[in-house]
Amino acid sequence: MADPDPDPDPDPDVPEPGAYGASEEPGAVHSAADIAAAWRRERPGAPTESIEIVTPIWWLGKLFADDRDRALRAAGIDAATLDLLSVIRRSGPPYALSTREIARRTMVTAGAISQRVARAEREGLVVRRPGTTGRRTVLVCLTAEGHALIERSVDTVLGREARLVHGLSDEERTVLAGLLDRLMADVRRRTGR
Helix, strand or coil: CCCCCCCCCCCCCCCCHHHHCCCCCCCCCCCHHHHHHHHHHHCCCCCCCCHHHHHHHHHHHHHHHHHHHHHHHHHCCCHHHHHHHHHHHHCCCCCEEEHHHHHHHHCCCHHHHHHHHHHHHHCCCEEEEECCCCCCCEEEEECHHHHHHHHHHHHHHHHHHHHHCCCCCHHHHHHHHHHHHHHHHHHHHHHCC
16 A cells, blocks of 8 residues: 655645755755755856755745745735735834835835735725825825734734744744844845845
8 A cells, every 4th residue: 555645735836845956866855955965066166055045945935925825815815915904004003105115115116016006995905195295195095994904814824924933942033033134134235126
């Protein structure tokens, strides 16, 4: 009798962890260290120092994104709407931001923000109002329905994500958060973002 599949719900979009390595058996699961070692063996002198950092970040990003998508579907909201409503909610009362400020805080283009705002406005989650700093300034404000949706959704999403990092101690989470902040700042500087 065959062994049962250990992952009954594989995601076809998630590459096998060893997919980026060289000379590996098809379907084999390898660590980022295994992948780096394989590249060093197959291409001596290749710049492999990033593999054990970047590869796990990509893998974790995919795992976190997939889990967040499931949580959002259950909460009845999509990722773009969550991002829009979250940034406005975090701004504090009166829960209103200019489209320029939303774009700056979310690292999303102005065009994408306009589309998100238009869709959220059609759904009754936000309203646009004239700003006070200039004729062309537009404020995006949460409606009561948008506020209620983000309150429900943020608890669902943050609760799930808190459980996903629970395997690290408080101290480990603090150290990792600091290192990720440093890496993010440096990568943004180097990429002009």
